[in-house]
Structure formats: structure tokens, C-alpha cells
Amino acid sequence: MKSPIPRYLNLILDAVRETDGGEVADYIPALAKVDPARLGVAICTTTGRCYQVGDNAPFSLQSISKPFTYALALEESGFEAVSEIVGVEPSGDAFNELSLEADGRPMNPMINAGAIAVNQLINGSGSSVSDRIDKILGFFSALAGRPLTINKEIATSELDTADRNFALAHMLHSFGIVDDDPHDAVVTYVHQCAIEVTVSDLAVMAATLASGGIQPVTGARVIGPEAARIAQSVMTSAGMYDYAGRWMTKVGIPAKSGVSGGLMGTLPGRMGIATFSPKLDSTGTSVRGREAFAYMSRHMDLHLLQGNNYRVPGVRSIHEESDKTVITLQGYVNFTVAEEISSTLLREAPASSRVILDVSRVTGFNAIGRKIVKEQLRRIREEGAQVVLYDPENRITDMDYSDGTRMDEVDTL
Numbered sequence: 001m002k003s004p005i006p007r008y009l010n011l012i013l014d015a016v017r018e019t020d021g022g023e024v025a026d027y028i029p030a031l032a033k034v035d036p037a038r039l040g041v042a043i044c045t046t047t048g049r050c051y052q053v054g055d056n057a058p059f060s061l062q063s064i065s066k067p068f069t070y071a072l073a074l075e076e077s078g079f080e081a082v083s084e085i086v087g088v089e090p091s092g093d094a095f096n097e098l099s100l101e102a103d104g105r106p107m108n109p110m111i112n113a114g115a116i117a118v119n120q121l122i123n124g125s126g127s128s129v130s131d132r133i134d135k136i137l138g139f140f141s142a143l144a145g146r147p148l149t150i151n152k153e154i155a156t157s158e159l160d161t162a163d164r165n166f167a168l169a170h171m172l173h174s175f176g177i178v179d180d181d182p183h184d185a186v187v188t189y190v191h192q193c194a195i196e197v198t199v200s201d202l203a204v205m206a207a208t209l210a211s212g213g214i215q216p217v218t219g220a221r222v223i224g225p226e227a228a229r230i231a232q233s234v235m236t237s238a239g240m241y242d243y244a245g246r247w248m249t250k251v252g253i254p255a256k257s258g259v260s261g262g263l264m265g266t267l268p269g270r271m272g273i274a275t276f277s278p279k280l281d282s283t284g285t286s287v288r289g290r291e292a293f294a295y296m297s298r299h300m301d302l303h304l305l306q307g308n309n310y311r312v313p314g315v316r317s318i319h320e321e322s323d324k325t326v327i328t329l330q331g332y333v334n335f336t337v338a339e340e341i342s343s344t345l346l347r348e349a350p351a352s353s354r355v356i357l358d359v360s361r362v363t364g365f366n367a368i369g370r371k372i373v374k375e376q377l378r379r380i381r382e383e384g385a386q387v388v389l390y391d392p393e394n395r396i397t398d399m400d401y402s403d404g405t406r407m408d409e410v411d412t413l
């Protein structure tokens, strides 16, 4: 029996595939070579279950690297020291804006000025460029749970056209915010931006932030809980630059975009999400990625600031009796809870030929939660079991399966 979740993710890609518009970034010439049709999505829960559909080709992280390097700097130096060189206020400006605060500090670590200031903190002030890059690459690899590599062609290509970033580094140096040689600071920064990942990697990396710093697949603690929290706080207010307010209003997921076309979102305690589609809007955000996130937020009820985000385990008990298996669900069944129910039922397949789903303790289903649970039940039925529903409070509301058949009900357990 298979999980219904990949099929659902494919529906998301189908919903945005025809969305047109935007341009591939070409101010970094090597990025312009990408196939603009690429489209992929991945999610990874904080319990380490990951799903990916569409393209899983590697792409460079670009600005998506910024919250991770910021988290590493927080780990190494602490919030106080990091705050001396970069703030945590949204700037509302474009990512490459040539502006600093009156004291020379960039407003936040998500804009290029802030990210250049942050990356030279890594590995201590006396570090060589290559040791600093190695440290960042090692940290990112631990986040992904596999050895990542740097796309040297992209790094070199960016260095050739990095006038704005050099200008920022020189400004930061003149204020004493960057101690490093400004050229070295940009060299380190563009290598950080050129680290390559797939959407699968990026979803796990995002889930590591969402879980408070524990890589959910390897189980390793990669970031401390405070650094994970602060990095996501800044993503929430500034991760989408001059699009941040509209993004939080509409999508409501802490996120970070990159000009290669990647987009990452974190839902604290729940999951990491990643999309890849190279064409960008004028704010440097992937057009189809943006649409896919909006779709997921709406259809999967993922907006951080709405109700129904609390969690209790979705499966209260599974009782095997002589002639039946009674599966009792509980709480509010949103996507996260439904995913957990689905994977519990895959792992602990009911042993009897008669399966009763007891939803009398469920306080409600949202649309996606109901859809996933029903689809998993339909699949249990297809394996040959008789599946019936015990729903005295009429919580399921819609009894139709996706194949047009209807659920059977019982009045008593």
C-alpha cells in the first residue's frame, strides 16, 4: 500500500505548472543556463518523513543560504555578538539595496549587506577564506544529512559580476562592521551562495530549522534551539525582502527565496517545505514557487497565524479484536496530523478483515486532513479489508471516496 501524499504533491505542481511569467536570473551569467521548465516540490516533517515529486535536480542555494549561515554565526558567537554587526529589523528594501543603518549595521541578515557581514564571522576573525568556506559547507552538509558540494562555475560567474556586493563589502569595511578584506568577504559569500542542493535536501534543511535544530532524518542536533528560533524569526519578518509583508499576509509561512529559483519555508514543530522553479518575479522570488506556496497554504491550511495549528497525536489507539480492528483518531485533523495517521496506518497495517475507523474523538477535519485520511482508508479497502466509519458527531461530513464510492457507516462500535 502506498501513501497518498506524493499524489497530492503532484496536484500542487499541476496547479502551478502552467503559471507563466518571470525571468531566469541572468545578472549571474551561469544561472541563466538553467532549464526554465524545471519544477519540483518536497516536504519533510519534523518526524523525518520526507516526500518529493517533480524535478529533484541540484540548484545553488543563493540567498536561501543566508538564514543557515546566520544560525551558524549565532551558534558560534551568540546573539549579542552577532547583533553588534547586524540587526533583526525588516528593511522592506530589495535584497541588493546599497543601504546601511546610521551606525553602519545592515538592517538584517537576509539582505546581501547583512549576509556579507555575517559570513565573515564564521570560524573566528582570523580565519582564512578556504577554512571559512569549509566550515560553512560542513555545516550545510550536516543540515542536509549528506555531503554537499559547491558549484564553482556559479561562484566564479557571480564573482565576475559582483560589483554591488563588492560595493556593500567596502561600505561595511569602512564602518568597521567587516574586519575582513572586503574582497575576501565577497569571495566567501559567493561560495556560500553556490552550495548546491535538491528540493529534497532543502526540505530536510528547512525541517531542521522547524524542529528547533534537530536534523529529523539523521537525528543529529545541528543547531541549538535558540539559533533555530532566531533564524526563523528573521525569515518571518525579512526573508522575502520587499515582498515580506504581502508574503506573510497571504502565505503565512516563514520563508527564504533565492535567485536560482529555490524557495524554502518552515512550519515550526511541523515541517520544512521546498520548491524549485527558476523563473523569478521582480523581487527575486520564484514565480511558480510563490504560487505553489500560496496553493499549499490555502489548501493545506498552513498559514502560521490561523487557528487549528496545535497538535495532538492523530491516532489515539489501534485495538485488534478477534474479528475487527478499531482505529481511534483524536484531535483536529489537519495535514500534519493526517500525514501522521497515514504513515501510522502504513506502518501498523490493520490485521483484521474488518476495520472500524472511530472518529468520535475527532474535534474536526480540515479539507486536506479529511482527504488524506479518506484516501488512506480507500487504499486499506482496496487491499481487501471491509472499512467502516464510526462518526456519531458527523465530523467527516463528506462520505465520498475519490473513486466515486461511498464510505460505509456503523452506529455503534
Ligand code: DON
Binding pocket: 061, 062, 063, 064, 095, 096, 112, 158, 165, 190, 193, 257, 258, 259, 260, 283, 284, 285
Ligand atoms: O548576492 C547575490 O546577489 C546572490 N548571490 C544571492 C541573491 C539572492 O538569492 C536574492 N534572493 N532572492
